[in-house]
Amino acid sequence: MSINLFHICFMQNMLQRIQIQNSLRNSPFYSYSCFVWIFTRLSNWVGWVGFRLGQDTLGCVILNRIDFLKRIEPSVYRVGSGYQFNRLGVQCTNEGFSGLEFASGIPGTVGGAAYMNVGANGQETANAIDTAEIVTVDGRHQILYRSDFAFGYRMSPFQAMQDLTAIVAVTFRLLPSASVKERQQAYLRKRLWSHLVWERTTGSVFRNPPGMGVSAGELIEKAGLKGFRVGSAEVSKVHANFFINTGSSNSREMLELIGLVKAKVKKEFGIQLQEEIQYVGPFCKYSRIN
Ligand SMILES: NC(=O)C1=CN([C@@H]2O[C@H](COP(=O)(O)OP(=O)(O)OC[C@H]3O[C@@H](n4cnc5c(N)ncnc54)[C@H](OP(=O)(O)O)[C@@H]3O)[C@@H](O)[C@H]2O)C=CC1
Numbered sequence: 001m002s003i004n005l006f007h008i009c010f011m012q013n014m015l016q017r018i019q020i021q022n023s024l025r026n027s028p029f030y031s032y033s034c035f036v037w038i039f040t041r042l043s044n045w046v047g048w049v050g051f052r053l054g055q056d057t058l059g060c061v062i063l064n065r066i067d068f069l070k071r072i073e074p075s076v077y078r079v080g081s082g083y084q085f086n087r088l089g090v091q092c093t094n095e096g097f098s099g100l101e102f103a104s105g106i107p108g109t110v111g112g113a114a115y116m117n118v119g120a121n122g123q124e125t126a127n128a129i130d131t132a133e134i135v136t137v138d139g140r141h142q143i144l145y146r147s148d149f150a151f152g153y154r155m156s157p158f159q160a161m162q163d164l165t166a167i168v169a170v171t172f173r174l175l176p177s178a179s180v181k182e183r184q185q186a187y188l189r190k191r192l193w194s195h196l197v198w199e200r201t202t203g204s205v206f207r208n209p210p211g212m213g214v215s216a217g218e219l220i221e222k223a224g225l226k227g228f229r230v231g232s233a234e235v236s237k238v239h240a241n242f243f244i245n246t247g248s249s250n251s252r253e254m255l256e257l258i259g260l261v262k263a264k265v266k267k268e269f270g271i272q273l274q275e276e277i278q279y280v281g282p283f284c285k286y287s288r289i290n
């Protein structure tokens with residue numbers, strides 16, 4: 001049984017635990033054309049109702065345990081993709097290096113952060129990346145250089161790669177800074193009161209609409225939806241882009257809430273919100289609610 005950060009159970013079968021090795025040639029998915037889910041903390045996932053991996057679709061879940069950290073030289077860290085992003089942010093900051101101080105308090109893994117190009121407080125994961133090591137669907141290990149790729153807001157080149165199986169490690173190049181600890185503490189304080197860390201939530205449900213100067217949270221609040229509920233799934237009364245499982249919510253309620261919020265914002269402001277969270281389900285890897 002597994003749950004995401006909404007604390008909604010969505011897989012009813014047992015997960016097969018597979019350690020990622022340098023090559024994935026021997027893993028069951030290699031000989032099939034199927035989906036592969038890198039199973040980390042599911043910080044950004046919502047599953048479709050009743051979806052059973054391996055029964056409703058052919059798939060393979062990999063539990064990412066690549067969690068090493070090596071200091072290549074002062075300020076350069078090579079880190080396994082299963083390493084906790086939050087932990088990395090705190091460690092680098094404590095050692096006096098800037099670039100990932102925004103990561104403290106953010107759930108998820110280094111692989112997830114690179115894949116989503118996670119950011120906060122004006123910083124982005126991409127800006128600290130030097131290289132990323134990936135494994136392709138045919139089992140090749142490749143090193144990609146940051147300078148060869150364009151990243152954008154919550155966008156990474158990994159999202160468009162047809163032959164990507166997984167990011168296995170990322171090397172970060174940071175800068176010395178005397179004030180980094182102070183900044184990190186300030187970000188953490190802000191996060192603690194504004195980001196509902198005590199609630200059952202995945203964080204931002206929607207991306208901010210690009211180039212509009214307005215956040216998804218503001219739009220949802222202006223549409224009068226703070227506190228709006230479907231069953232136990234609720235739009236937070238504190239931050240409207242955070243949806244909360246207030247009790248025993250299931251995926252059906254959460255998905256209905258997401259759909260209703262999108263429709264209301266579209267009707268009120270003509271803006272189509274786009275999810276930041278990812279869906280896992282039988283129809284396609286990243287289904288969308290329109
Ligand atoms: N800014 C904030 O305050 C918050 C940020 N977040 C961020 O959301 C992200 C979700 O993290 P996490 O729980 O680790 O990830 P998830 O398990 O939620 O996966 C999110 C996406 O990242 C992909 N992914 C994860 N690991 C890898 C990997 N090793 N190689 C390739 N793709 C990968 C997944 O791909 P696939 O579907 O193929 O498995 C999926 O598309 C994190 O980066 C987290 O920091 C979350 C909450 C709040």
Ligand SMILES: C=C(O[C@H]1[C@H](O)[C@@H](CO)O[C@H](OP(=O)(O)OP(=O)(O)OC[C@H]2O[C@@H](n3ccc(=O)[nH]c3=O)[C@H](O)[C@@H]2O)[C@@H]1NC(C)=O)C(=O)O
Binds near residue numbers: 122206
């Ligand atoms: C939490 C996430 O990342 C967060 C990240 O932590 C913060 C801090 O930098 O900035 C983004 O939120 P955000 O744009 O909502 O930032 P906030 O500072 O909370 O709000 C922006 C503006 O919207 C307003 N706002 C926010 C919520 C709300 O209900 N009503 C409202 O009016 C705020 O007053 C502020 O003027 C990221 N979200 C996205 C989708 O880009 C996440 O990705 O899961």
